[in-house]
Amino acid sequence: xxxxxxxxxxxxxxxxxxxxxxxxxxxxxxxxxxxxxxxxxxxxxxxxxxxxxxxxxxxxxxxxxxxxxxxxxxxxxxxxxxxxxxxxxxxxxxxxxxxxxxxxxxxxxxxxxxxxxxxxxxxxxxxxxxxxxxxxxxxxxxxxxxxxxxxxxxxxxxxxxxxxxxxxxxxxxxxxxxxxxxxxxxxxxxxxxxxxxxxxxxxxxxxxxxxxxxxxxxxxxxxxxxxxxxxxxxxxxxxxxxxxxxxxxxxxxxxxxxxxxxxxxxxxxxxxxxxxxxxxxxxxxxxxxxxxxxxxxxxxxxxxxxxxxxx
Amino acid sequence: xxxxxxxxxxxxxxxxxxxxxxxxxxxxxxxxxxxxxxxxxxxxxxxxxxxxxxxxxxxxxxxxxxxxxxxxxxxxxxxxxxxxxxxxxxxxxxxxxxxxxxxxxxxxxxxxxxxxxxxxxxxxxxxxxxxxxxxxxxxxxxxxxxxxxxxxxxxxxxxxxxxxxxxxxxxxxxxxxxxxxxxxxxxxxxxxxxxxxxxxxxxxxxxxxxxxxxxxxxxxxxxxxxxxxxxxxxxxxxxxxxxxxxxxxxxxxxxxxxxxxxxxxxxxxxxxxxxxxxxxxxxxxxxxxxxxxxxxxxxxxxxxxxxxxxxxxxxxxxxxxx
Numbered sequence: 001x002x003x004x005x006x007x008x009x010x011x012x013x014x015x016x017x018x019x020x021x022x023x024x025x026x027x028x029x030x031x032x033x034x035x036x037x038x039x040x041x042x043x044x045x046x047x048x049x050x051x052x053x054x055x056x057x058x059x060x061x062x063x064x065x066x067x068x069x070x071x072x073x074x075x076x077x078x079x080x081x082x083x084x085x086x087x088x089x090x091x092x093x094x095x096x097x098x099x100x101x102x103x104x105x106x107x108x109x110x111x112x113x114x115x116x117x118x119x120x121x122x123x124x125x126x127x128x129x130x131x132x133x134x135x136x137x138x139x140x141x142x143x144x145x146x147x148x149x150x151x152x153x154x155x156x157x158x159x160x161x162x163x164x165x166x167x168x169x170x171x172x173x174x175x176x177x178x179x180x181x182x183x184x185x186x187x188x189x190x191x192x193x194x195x196x197x198x199x200x201x202x203x204x205x206x207x208x209x210x211x212x213x214x215x216x217x218x219x220x221x222x223x224x225x226x227x228x229x230x231x232x233x234x235x236x237x238x239x240x241x242x243x244x245x246x247x248x249x250x251x252x253x254x255x256x257x258x259x260x261x262x263x264x265x266x267x268x269x270x271x272x273x274x275x276x277x278x279x280x281x282x283x284x285x286x287x288x289x290x291x292x293x294x295x296x297x298x299x300x301x302x303x304x305x306x307x308x309x310x311x
Numbered sequence: 312x313x314x315x316x317x318x319x320x321x322x323x324x325x326x327x328x329x330x331x332x333x334x335x336x337x338x339x340x341x342x343x344x345x346x347x348x349x350x351x352x353x354x355x356x357x358x359x360x361x362x363x364x365x366x367x368x369x370x371x372x373x374x375x376x377x378x379x380x381x382x383x384x385x386x387x388x389x390x391x392x393x394x395x396x397x398x399x400x401x402x403x404x405x406x407x408x409x410x411x412x413x414x415x416x417x418x419x420x421x422x423x424x425x426x427x428x429x430x431x432x433x434x435x436x437x438x439x440x441x442x443x444x445x446x447x448x449x450x451x452x453x454x455x456x457x458x459x460x461x462x463x464x465x466x467x468x469x470x471x472x473x474x475x476x477x478x479x480x481x482x483x484x485x486x487x488x489x490x491x492x493x494x495x496x497x498x499x500x501x502x503x504x505x506x507x508x509x510x511x512x513x514x515x516x517x518x519x520x521x522x523x524x525x526x527x528x529x530x531x532x533x534x535x536x537x538x539x540x541x542x543x544x545x546x547x548x549x550x551x552x553x554x555x556x557x558x559x560x561x562x563x564x565x566x567x568x569x570x571x572x573x574x575x576x577x578x579x580x581x582x583x584x585x586x587x588x589x590x591x592x593x594x595x596x597x598x599x600x601x602x603x604x605x606x607x608x609x610x611x612x613x614x615x616x617x618x619x620x621x622x623x624x625x626x627x628x629x630x631x632x633x
Contacts, residue, residue: 097393145421151391153420156411162381163416166388166396169373173349173394180388193412196381 027056029121033085039256042085046252049080053115054308056128060111062301064132066140070278070291072112074216075183077250078274079104079116082181086259091121094148098178101167103152105160106185106214107141108293113150114138122149158191160184161211165197168209168269179262183212187219190228195240202241207263210270211242214249216278220292233273242271249274250281282307327490331360331429333465334486337472338397342368348476351386351398353379359399359429379404383412383426390422395476402428402444402485403435406451417481418457425475430488431461432522432572433604433612440603448520448577451483452550458503459550461485463524464494467547470501478503487572489522489609494545504548506556512542515627516560519570520546520578523597523618527570530623539627552581554589561590566630570597572609572618595626 030049033042053076061067083089087100104113111131117123130136137146141155152163164182171178184194201209213233217224224230234244243264247254255274262270278292279285282304296304342348342364349371356365356374365372373389375381379400386396398405405428406413417424428447435442451459460475460482462468468486475482494509509524510531519527524545531541544560546553560567567586569579579596586592597617604612613619617626 101391103388143419145419152387153415156415158380159384159412159416162384162412163388163391165381166385166390167392168388169385170389170392170394173370174392193378193380193384196375196378197384199378200375200381200385 027052027119027125029125030084030119031121032083032091039253042256043252046077046081046084046256049084049116049119050077050252051308051311052119053080053112055305056115056118057111058296058301058304060115060128060131062296062298065295066132066293067111067295068108068293069296070218070285070288070294071106071185071214071216072109073280073282073285074249074276074278075106075109075214076112076116077252077276078183078212078214078255079109079112080119081252081255082259083116083120083122085256087181088178094122098176100178101151101164101180103154103160103164103167103180103182104142105154105157105164105182106188107154107160110138110140110142113142114147117147117149123147157185157188158193161194162197162200164209164211165201165204165206168201168206169204171208172204172206177208179208179210181210181212181259181262183214185219186213186215186217186230186233187224187227189213189230189233198237198240198242201269205267206269207267210259210262210272212272212274214276215273216276218278218287218289218292222289237271237273241268243268244271244273246273246275249276281311325492327492328465329360329490330462330465330468330487333468334427334472335360335364337469339364339367341473341476342371345395345476347393347395349373349389349394349396351375351382351389351396353377353382353400353404355400355429358401359427361399379408380412383409384416386424386426387412387416387420387422390424395423395425397425397427399427399429401435401442402431402447403442406444406447410450413451413457413483414454418454421456422481423479424481426481426483428483428485431485432487433609434488436604436607436609436612439606443604445573445599445604447485447573448549448571449574449580452577452581456481457550458482458548459485460503460548461521462501462547463519463521463545464491466493466495466499467501470499471547474501474503485521487522489572491522491525494524494528501547504551504553506553507545507547508542509545510541510543512540512564514540514564514631515566515568516542516544516564517568517570517623517627518544518546518557518560518578518582520549522572522613523570526613526619527623529620530570530627533620533624534627537624539631539633541623541627546578549578549581552585554585557582557585558589561586561592566593566595568595568597568623568626568630570618570623572598572613574599574601593630595630597622597626
C-alpha cells in the first residue's frame with residue numbers, strides 16, 4: 001500500500017466559504033414548548049427546533065472545517081426533544097439546584113448541543129459563529145467551565161454515564177424529584193466505565209436516571225457490529241437492572257412520551273435505546289460511516305440545506 | 312513561607328501516628344459542619360479507615376465497588392448535584408486507573424471535589440510495585456488546575472482536610488499510613504501554597520513532603536552533629552509550589568536537597584523547574600530514580616533508596632564537597 005492509498009477522504013477539509021453559503025434563513029430562538037401545550041403542538045415545536053438546529057449545525061461544521069456531523073444529525077432529535085420539551089429546566093434557571101440535568105456524554109456532538117442551546121435561548125445565537133475559533137468558549141467538545149448550560153465537560157468517551165449516576169445519587173440523597181438524562185453513543189458503550197456506572201445505577205435503584213443510547217450503529221471507523229459488537233444491547237441493559245425502552249430516535253412524539261415516563265413505575269433506571277441513523281435525514285449522509293467527521297463541501301452544504309428545507 | 316514559633320525536632324521516641332486517623336476524624340468534623348460533604352469509595356472503607364464515617368453518615372457514603380473510573384465520575388456528578396465529595400481510595404488505583412477522570416471530570420471541570428490518595432508511595436511495600444504509588448505526585452502535579460497536597464503529620468492532615476472541604480476547586484490529598492511523629496508545632500497553621508520552615512540553616516536546604524519530612528529533620532540533626540547547618544523546608548503543597556520559598560532557599564544556602572516517598576519527578580522535579588529558571592544552584596533529589604521498587608517493608612524501602620537521614624547526610628556532604 002502506498003502512502004497515497006492510505007489517505008482517508010474524511011480527513012481532508014474542503015475549502016468552504018461561509019459568506020458564500022445560502023443565507024442562514026430562519027434560524028431563530030424558538031424557546032421552549034409553552035406549558036400546557038398539546039402533544040401535537042409540542043411535536044410540531046420540537047420538529048421545527050430540530051430542523052433549525054440541523055441547518056445551523058452543518059453551517060457551523062462547514063465554517064469551522066471540523067466537526068462530527070454524522071453523529072450530530074443522529075442525536076439532534078433526542079437533544080432538541082429534551083431541551084425544548086422534556087427537561088424541567090427554565091431558561092435563565094441554570095443555577096437552580098432543582099433543575100433536571102442533561103449530560104451529553106458523546107461530547108463530539110458539541111455543535112448540535114450548542115445549536116440546541118441557542119434555539120432554546122440558553123446560549124446567545126451569535127456565539128455559534130465562534131465555534132472552534134481561537135479562544136472561543138465553544139470548543140470542539142463542550143466544557144462546563146465555559147458554558148453555563150453545559151452540565152459536564154465531555155469528549156473522551158465513557159465519562160458521562162458515571163457523572164450522571166453521581167448527579168442522580170445527589171438527587172436521591174437530597175430526596176429531590178429532579179431527574180438526570182445522559183446521552184451516550186452506541187460505540188461509546190465499548191468503554192468499560194459505562195458498565196461500572198450501570199452496575200451502580202441498577203444497584204442504587206436510580207429511577208431518576210435515564211440513559212439514552214444514540215443507537216446509530218456506526219462508530220468512527222466502521223459499524224459497531226464489525227468492531228466490538230454490543231448486541232444484545234437490550235438484554236445487557238436489562239441484566240444490569242435497567243427498564244429498557246426501544247424507539248425510533250427520530251420520532252419526536254415517541255421521544256416525548258418516553259421522557260415523560262421517567263421515572264419508570266418499576267423504580268428502575270430507564271435506558272432508552274434510540275434507534276437512529278448517522279447523518280439523518282440527508283440522503284447522501286445517512287448511514288455512511290465516512291460522515292462521522294467528514295466535512296461537507298460547499299455543494300454538499302447547499303444540497304443538505306435544500307433537503308432540510310423540503311423536509 | 313510561614314515560620315512556626317517552635318522548631319524543635321521530634322524526639323526519637325515520639326509517638327507515631329497513622330495520618331488516616333486524623334483524616335477520618337477531620338472528615339467527620341467537616342461532614343458535621345456541612346451537610347454537603349459526602350464520601351465516595353471503591354470498597355475502600357477499611358483501607359481509608361472510614362468505618363466511623365460510614366457508621367455516622369451511612370446515607371452520605373457511596374461505595375461503587377472496585378470501579379475507580381466510575382468512582383471519580385460519580386464524584387464529579389455528586390459535585391454537580393451540590394455535594395462536596397471526598398473520593399477516597401488507595402492512591403495507586405485512584406491515580407492510575409482513573410487518571411482521565413481526574414484530568415477531565417475533576418480538574419478540567421474545576422469541580423469542588425477532593426481526591427484522597429490513601430497509603431501512597433511505598434506504603435504497601437511488601438505487595439510490590441503494582442500496589443506502590445511512587446508515580447502519583449509526578450502525575451498529579453502536571454494536571455492543570457489541580458491543587459496537590461501531601462501532609463506530613465496528623466495536625467497538617469486535619470487542617471488540609473478542613474481547608475479542602477471549603478475550597479471551591481479540585482484537590483488531590485495524599486494521605487499516608489506510615490507512622491509519623493508530630494513534626495509541626497502545636498500552633499501550626501496550614502496555609503495552602505506555603506512552605507513551612509521547620510529548621511533554620513545556612514549551608515544547605517532540605518525540602519520534603521509527607522512521610523519524608525520526619526526523615527529530613529533527622530538528617531538535619533545528624534548534619535548538625537557534623538558541623539553542617541541544614542535548613543528544613545516542609546512543602547505540604549506541591550502544587551501550586553511555594554516558588555518564593557524555593558528561590559529564597561536557593562539564595563540563602565549553597566544547594567537544595569529534595570526528599571520524598573516516591574519518584575523524584577514529584578517534588579524534586581517541581582523544585583528543579585523553579586531553580587533552573589530563577590536561581591540555579593546544585594541540587595540532589597532523594598527518592599526513587601527511574602525504577603520500580605523491589606518488595607520490602609515501607610521503612611526498609613525508604614532506607615534502601617536513601618529516603619532517610621543517612622541519605623540526606625550523604626547528599627548534603629556530596630553537594631557541599633565536605
